[in-house]
Amino acid sequence: MSYQILLFLLLLVVGYFVGSYLERKHYRSIKLREAELNKLPAIASKLLPPDAMLFEQRLVMGNVTISVDYFKRFLATLHNFFGGSLTSYETLLDRARREALIRMKVEADELNASLVLNVKYETASIYKGGGSSVGSVEVLAYGTALIPKSAVL
Amino acid sequence: MKYENPPIPEGINTSKVHPLKTFLTLLVGLLVVLMLSAWVLGLSGGYLASKIPYLQEKRLAQAYAEDAAPVTELSAYLQSLADKVSARMQLAPEMIITVHYVPEPIDNAFATIGGNVFLYKGLLERLPNENALAMLIAHEIGHVRYRDPIVSLGQGAAISTGMMLLLGSTETGILGSAGLLTQMQFGRDMESRSDEAGLDAVEQLYGHVNGALALYDVLDSISSANSLEPPPFFSTHPSSDARLDDLSALIAARQWRVDGTITQLPKQFSVWLSES
Numbered sequence: 001m002s003y004q005i006l007l008f009l010l011l012l013v014v015g016y017f018v019g020s021y022l023e024r025k026h027y028r029s030i031k032l033r034e035a036e037l038n039k040l041p042a043i044a045s046k047l048l049p050p051d052a053m054l055f056e057q058r059l060v061m062g063n064v065t066i067s068v069d070y071f072k073r074f075l076a077t078l079h080n081f082f083g084g085s086l087t088s089y090e091t092l093l094d095r096a097r098r099e100a101l102i103r104m105k106v107e108a109d110e111l112n113a114s115l116v117l118n119v120k121y122e123t124a125s126i127y128k129g130g131g132s133s134v135g136s137v138e139v140l141a142y143g144t145a146l147i148p149k150s151a152v153l
Numbered sequence: 154m155k156y157e158n159p160p161i162p163e164g165i166n167t168s169k170v171h172p173l174k175t176f177l178t179l180l181v182g183l184l185v186v187l188m189l190s191a192w193v194l195g196l197s198g199g200y201l202a203s204k205i206p207y208l209q210e211k212r213l214a215q216a217y218a219e220d221a222a223p224v225t226e227l228s229a230y231l232q233s234l235a236d237k238v239s240a241r242m243q244l245a246p247e248m249i250i251t252v253h254y255v256p257e258p259i260d261n262a263f264a265t266i267g268g269n270v271f272l273y274k275g276l277l278e279r280l281p282n283e284n285a286l287a288m289l290i291a292h293e294i295g296h297v298r299y300r301d302p303i304v305s306l307g308q309g310a311a312i313s314t315g316m317m318l319l320l321g322s323t324e325t326g327i328l329g330s331a332g333l334l335t336q337m338q339f340g341r342d343m344e345s346r347s348d349e350a351g352l353d354a355v356e357q358l359y360g361h362v363n364g365a366l367a368l369y370d371v372l373d374s375i376s377s378a379n380s381l382e383p384p385p386f387f388s389t390h391p392s393s394d395a396r397l398d399d400l401s402a403l404i405a406a407r408q409w410r411v412d413g414t415i416t417q418l419p420k421q422f423s424v425w426l427s428e429s
Contacts, residue, residue: 016173031163041156049156065384075172087168087175094166115156 013068019069023091030098035044037105040145046118049146054153058111061142062103065126066096068135076135092137097121100141108143112151187319192393194315195308202307203300207247210303214267227425228254231272231290234283238291239355242350244298256429260375264293266302278426279371283362283416284355290352292368294345305343306412351401361413362404369393369400 024066043077068076070091075088108116166336190401194307195406250268258275265271280286307377342418355365373393419425 020172035160038158041158043156043158071176074174075176075179078176078183080179081183082179085168087170088172090167 003039012074013071015070015072015074022069023095025097026095030102031096033102034098035105035132036111037102040105040109040113042101042105042116042119044119046144048117049115051147052146054149055114055146056149057140058082058113058145058147060104060108060111060113060116060145061140062100062105063138063140064096064099064103064137065138066099067137068092075134089135089137092135093123095138096123096137096139097141099138102148104141108145111145111147113142113145113147114151115146116143117146165177166304178389184190187316190319191312195281198203198309200307201311202303206305207245207300210300211247211267213303214269215226215346225254225425226421227429228252230248230417230419230422230425234287235270235290235294237288237358238354239294241354242291242294242298244294250294250297254429262289264292264296264302266306268297272427276371276375276424277373278423280418281367281371281411282364283418284359284362285366285368285371286418287358288351288355288365289367292302292347293351294354298350299343299400301343301347301348313327345396345399348400352400352403354386356407356409358414359416361410363411364415366397366400369397 020076024030072088072092076086079086101119104119105116120142122142124138126136126138231254235250239248246249248289250270253269253273255271255273255278256274259273260275260279262270262272262276270290272289276289277286280289287394352362352365356362359365370393378391
């Protein structure tokens with residue numbers, strides 16, 4: 001039993017340190033790319049601007065799958081017992097949504113779009129049937145890119 | 154029309170509390186809940202089990218009666234020694250002690266439900282005299298007398314059922330072990346109680362307690378030879394030192410003789426063991 005406990009503690013510690021290192025690294029990269037892509041607005045409105053006839057419309061999307069570390073998953077199990085907000089999964093979903101939006105904007109930017117309209121998110125947990133062995137989430141961000149007709153490649 | 158995305162303030166979607174702090178709070182809370190419920194479950198399970206009539210317990214223990222080994226000189230000797238000891242232990246009339254000899258090189262002995270006492274060859278080979286052997290048997294009979302086997306069976310059943318209901322199939326399975334520690338604590342109380350009842354019987358049998366405590370030297374040498382010995386908290390038996398201290402205090406309080414003649418094991422004892 002003591003080996004089981006040692007292995008469990010080791011996984012927790014490794015999970016915590018590796019997980020938080022990767023999370024910090026990911027957040028740094030997210031902030032950097034968000035600032036770069038801020039020039040390209042992504043809007044939830046589905047109303048076309050009055051000058052829409054000057055633009056071509058194209059579907060753009062960004063997709064990402066992220067998993068949590070062992071530590072956070074265990075923390076979520078504890079949360080499940082007592083109830084309350086699952087704080088350990090908040091950063092997971094925050095990172096996934098922002099990363100998906102960035103990837104969508106990257107695609108739109110490559111198409112020379114000047115605006116993305118009707119932006120929506122789809123979130124799916126991809127561990128159905130996997131029991132508690134995987135704690136991953138998939139986020140898909142999609143929208144309609146408006147590309148100036150003069151800039152269509 | 155002009156569109157823009159204003160910069161969004163950082164961290165509005167995530168909790169500001171450090172995850173380690175949340176972790177510690179929740180873990181300590183859960184451990185307290187588990188320990189408490191295991192303790193209550195163990196107590197109530199053990200209490201209920203102690204109310205099971207002894208005859209019913211014997212029926213549960215039928216499985217041990219079936220594989221009765223042929224009577225050998227060794228088993229007859231062990232059984233007669235157990236009969237002499239149990240006659241001095243104020244057992245209820247329906248508590249009949251059956252000694253089972255297990256010819257395996259394992260340093261162990263245990264009592265289980267239905268008054269069945271199992272003695273392993275490995276441990277018997279190490280005993281220096283009959284007084285120590287009588288002490289070993291008396292200790293195990295002490296468990297039977299206090300109905301420890303059925304009580305710990307009841308505790309174990311109540312705790313594992315409770316933990317299963319409480320934790321379900323979640324990943325917290327490892328936390329279920331926290332409950333076991335509480336259960337083992339009861340086990341250690343039981344050991345001390347059986348030690349005292351056993352020594353009492355040995356004193357009545359021989360008129361002194363000399364040689365009986367050699368059993369603990371043997372147990373000590375076994376555990377020190379075992380380099381992977383668990384710390385006392387994980388171990389059901391209190392350390393031999395603690396048990397010896399308790400028994401020495403008992404001997405002093407009852408003013409038992411410690412200088413009597415030690416009874417040797419039968420001459421053929423080692424031959425019997427090696428033949429089995």
